[in-house]
Amino acid sequence: MSRRPPIEQAQERLRHELSPGQQPLAELDLDEVWLRFVRFGSQRFDTANAPDADGLLCQYGTHTFEGPPAFTLDFARQFEVNDASGEHDHYIQLHCELRYEPAPQLRALGHFESWFFHDTDDELDRWVDGLGLHEFWTIVRNFHPTEIRVYQEQV
Structure with missing residues (x-):
């Protein structure tokens, strides 16, 4: 039996890491959010025994998911969830999303994504x-997010 916490506790742990009774989430700057997300990302959870079962993602781009366009910098953690027979069922993605007004400098960055997976080389x-x-980083640091959201979704 694993001594690692279940992935069902990940969202609570991320929220605690981001706002452990110090600054409110909305007052954190980019560097502080990233530092706390990486600290959360170093914590291991009870995941499937597969090289892509526990991954971290840094991505950005300008999107119109909800309402007007926004530049979104998204730090995400993805967990693979298997069914009772051990086969892949779905993924859980836990997001820490920083939204910004779509200033020309941010729009000019285009789109980007980079993955890291635990249990790989x-x-x-x-x-x-x-x-x-x-x-x-240098460009985004010049702006303050209009919103910081933490949410979880099944994909």
């Missing part, structure tokens, strides 16, 4: 350090 620190070299 990659290392979390190397992925985080590699992402830190991307130009988008």
Whole structure:
């Protein structure tokens, strides 16, 4: 039996990591949200024994999912969920989404995504350090999010 917490506790743990009685979520800046998300991403959960069962995603782009266009920077964690026979059933994605007014500088960034998976040959620190070299951080830091949302979905 695994000593890791079940994935059903992941959303509560992310919310706790993002707002552990210190600053309200809406007052956090990009660097603080990223630091706390990476700390959450380093915590392991009881997942399937597969190389893509526990992944982290950093993605951005300008979208019109709900209402007017918004530049969205999304930090997500994806867990594979298997059925009773051990076969893939679905994924659970837990998002920490920062939304911004779609300023021309943000729109000009286009779209981007980068994945990291636990239980592969990659290392979390190397992925985080590699992402830190991307130009988008410098640009996005000049803006304050209009909204920070944490939500979970099944895909």
